[in-house]
Amino acid sequence: MTIEGFQLIAQRPMLESMPAWAPHFPQFDLVFGYSDLGHAFLVNSQSGECAVLHPYRAAAKGYGAFADPADFADQVLREPGFAAVVLRNEHVARIRDRLGPLDPEQVYIATPYPFLGGSEEPETYDTGELWTFLELVAQAQQL
Known part of the structure; x- marks a missing residue:
């Protein structure tokens, strides 16, 4: 169960995990986490440059280079403004109260x-599998 609103995962190739998104963000080759609302955390394995994919906006925001995912989590994901605006922890808490906790690789949709x-x-939220959600959102936006 996530309490912080996000999960860090073992790095996975973006091309395999998020094939519809990979061509649109070629500067990132790995996925290393996700939020309870389906944002994906991306990294360039060579430079350490990290970004957050906002699937509903079909956009990613870069945050600079980090030594590792834990540093990114500490400096970006746990920052109170980021938690309030992007992770929307209070909003997620209300959804979680209604739907219950998420299973691994599951998100609120x-x-x-x-x-x-x-x-x-x-x-209006339901739960679903992260990787399927990301592909369906990409298809719905005709990426």
């Missing part, structure tokens, strides 16, 4: 997706 008119109110 707004239905319908916000870019298709969804409100993102806590009662």
